[in-house]
Amino acid sequence: HLESESGEVVEQAIAITGSFRVKEVLPNLLQMLKKKSLSGADLHEKIPIKRALGQIGDPGALNPLRDVLSSKSFLFKGAVEKLKEEVYMALKSYPYEEIKDLIETGLKSRNDQIR
Secondary structure (H helix, E strand, O other): OOOOOOHHHHHHHHHHHHHOOOHHHHHHHHHHHHOOOOOHHHHHHOHHHHHHHHHHOOHHHHHHHHHHHHOOOOOOHHHHHHHHHHHHHHHHHOOHHHHHHHHHHHHOOOOOOOO
16 A cells, blocks of 8 residues: 555555554655655655654664754755654654664754754
């Protein structure tokens, strides 16, 4: 269902994989996350993916999540900030030692939701 033509079906499948911590779909989710975002809507579509990755809590997803946190956009600043907020909310499933650097960076953020 992750490859469905229906965005709603894909979003539901992503939510289910996160809720049930289905690690087998991690490569699919990471591939979806790497898809180039051409608009603010594309960035918003990645929010459920980040949420699912956080729920799954696999360390293999940390580097792609770090990439999101280091991204910048002048055109879609609001959407990028929302993605970053979602990444920080998703980190609770990871061991502290694995995300210590991200926590320290987040504490310095100007975004109140991240701090």
